[in-house]
Amino acid sequence: MPRRCWAVVLSLTVSMIAWVAPAQSQESEKAFYAGKTVRMIVGSGVGGGYDVFSRLIAPYLSKTLGTTVIVENQPGAGGLVALNKLYIAPPDGLQISLTQGTMAGIAQLTGDQAARFDLTKFTYLATVGAPPGLWLVPPESPIREVQQAIDAKMKWRWASSGGTSGLGIGAAFTCEALNLDCHIVQGYKGSADAGLAVTRGEMDAVYVPESSANNLVKSKQNWALATISRTKSRFFQDRPTIFEAAKIAPDRVWAMDFLANLEGTGRLLMAPPGIPAARLAYLREAIKETLAIPQLIAEGERMERIIEYTDPDTTLRTVSAVVRDVAPEQKARALKLLSGEK
Numbered sequence: 001m002p003r004r005c006w007a008v009v010l011s012l013t014v015s016m017i018a019w020v021a022p023a024q025s026q027e028s029e030k031a032f033y034a035g036k037t038v039r040m041i042v043g044s045g046v047g048g049g050y051d052v053f054s055r056l057i058a059p060y061l062s063k064t065l066g067t068t069v070i071v072e073n074q075p076g077a078g079g080l081v082a083l084n085k086l087y088i089a090p091p092d093g094l095q096i097s098l099t100q101g102t103m104a105g106i107a108q109l110t111g112d113q114a115a116r117f118d119l120t121k122f123t124y125l126a127t128v129g130a131p132p133g134l135w136l137v138p139p140e141s142p143i144r145e146v147q148q149a150i151d152a153k154m155k156w157r158w159a160s161s162g163g164t165s166g167l168g169i170g171a172a173f174t175c176e177a178l179n180l181d182c183h184i185v186q187g188y189k190g191s192a193d194a195g196l197a198v199t200r201g202e203m204d205a206v207y208v209p210e211s212s213a214n215n216l217v218k219s220k221q222n223w224a225l226a227t228i229s230r231t232k233s234r235f236f237q238d239r240p241t242i243f244e245a246a247k248i249a250p251d252r253v254w255a256m257d258f259l260a261n262l263e264g265t266g267r268l269l270m271a272p273p274g275i276p277a278a279r280l281a282y283l284r285e286a287i288k289e290t291l292a293i294p295q296l297i298a299e300g301e302r303m304e305r306i307i308e309y310t311d312p313d314t315t316l317r318t319v320s321a322v323v324r325d326v327a328p329e330q331k332a333r334a335l336k337l338l339s340g341e342k
Helices: 003-033 049-065 077-087 101-109 146-151 166-178 191-200 210-218 250-264 277-290 294-302 312-323 328-338
Strands: 037-042 068-073 095-100 123-127 133-137 155-159 181-185 205-209 223-228 267-271
Touching: 003 277, 037 049, 037 077, 049 068, 049 095, 049 277, 049 294, 077 095, 077 101, 095 101, 101 166, 101 250, 101 267, 101 312, 101 328, 123 277, 123 312, 133 166, 133 191, 133 210, 146 166, 146 223, 155 166, 155 191, 166 181, 166 205, 166 223, 166 250, 166 328, 191 205, 191 210, 205 210, 210 223, 250 312, 250 328, 267 277
Parallel strands: 037 068, 037 095, 155 181, 155 205
Antiparallel strands: 095 267, 123 267, 133 205, 133 223
8 A cells, every 4th residue: 555545544543543532431431420429518508508509500410410419518617627528538520519619718818727728729610600799888878889988988887797708808808999998897697687787777888799789789778889890790780890980099909809809719619639531521521511501590590599600720710819829918918808907
């Protein structure tokens, strides 16, 4: 056979091998999951937000993987107990977890002794959603825009459920970015309780996730000043972002961007480090396919559990921006804010 013909045959053979190998690998991983049980770990009790979210996703993922997916609650230390266990779990692709990324990021950033993991080393499957927060004020407040809030030169009382809660963090970084005189009052049970305190006039402001803000504003308990993000909230297209509403000093922009990265970690869907490449590829594709199912998305919207898929690589970059790649000076300033210092 002429040399040119041999070259063509060899090229075709290599191409066929390259095409067949991934297909065989996928079939092998599909067979691995058949008949097995995947545990979806939740670091809080039954009925909590992440528990509800996980139980929403589990039956759809079960169909995609062709296996049984069960939700297992492992509460303790604000979710850190579950994360610690996941970090050292067997990397077989049979344990995954929907985790509050903001909580985990703060725990690592602040050196919490209960956090025995490195977030950048987990296996990331997706971010299921990273909703922005909104700045709310009393419904009858004369302050209807952010610039009015800045010009008021008042002592702002922000309702919070704790210094490192979402409410407290959002308040602290917003006040830092806008150079507001703020007193963050802790002790409220959550978004609804804090929002009610603002309605009654006990507090002047609250920072809450967009779904909570939507409920509070629709019921006329609060008024939304702005979305604390570079992008608008899906529920508040008529309200500006904080960047549209105010001119933030260059040396304070970092506070809003750091908060955006922190909130951007969102709902992390993750697994132990070290899952074999073929299995990880199969699992990631199953997750992506599942989170795109129209029925799941629609059911989530009815429950106000918004599903917005972000790919694993972007997820890891966002996590790294919070716990590893932040500039030392900004980390020091962030830690001061998280500790309640001015």
